[in-house]
Amino acid sequence: MADSASGMAVSDECKIRFQELKTKTSHSSIVFKxxxxxxxxxxxxxxxxxxxxxxxxxxxxxxxxxxxxxLYFDSVGKSTIFFFSWSPDTSRVRTKMIYASTKDRFKKELDGIQVVLEATDPSEMSFDIVKDRAL
Structure with a gap:
């Protein structure tokens, strides 16, 4: 496990599942906690x-x-990998701080992310925004 700046380790499973998403498209998405x-x-x-x-x-x-x-696919089958940092306003301040301090290090562990979106409510990550930001 790799350590992040916040002292949070990144499990090997995170990296393995991300590689599966990239190469085998065996998952459409992964949620990390x-x-x-x-x-x-x-x-x-x-x-x-x-x-x-x-x-x-x-x-x-x-x-x-x-x-x-x-993993987003456009109408011609081109894929874009989105990374979301989800931090709703209703979550605890301490939790938001831990996620914020761990985010950059965690993203580096997931080689191949193409677009990063930060959202505090569902409107900030609507499907229209995803389509507009796709590469």
Missing amino acids: IDESLRAVAVERLGKPEESYDDFAASLPADDCRYAVF
Whole structure:
């Protein structure tokens, strides 16, 4: 496990699942959670390949922070890997600080991210925004 600036480790499973998303498209998305008791970022949820963007967005908690990646395909089949830093206004301040201090180091562990979006409410990560930002 690699350590981040906040002292949070990044589990090997995070990197393995991200590689699977990139190379095998065996997941449409991955949601990551910081487990404070383990002091590590871990995989919380793997999106099935047939799941939609709406399914992915609905999987993020309304009142807690998460990191997530989503594999977007445009109408001609070109893919873009999005990294989301989800930090809703209703989440605890301490949690927001931990996620903010861990984000850059965690992103570096996931080689291949193409677009980064930070969101504090669902409107900041609407599907229209994703389509507009896709490469």
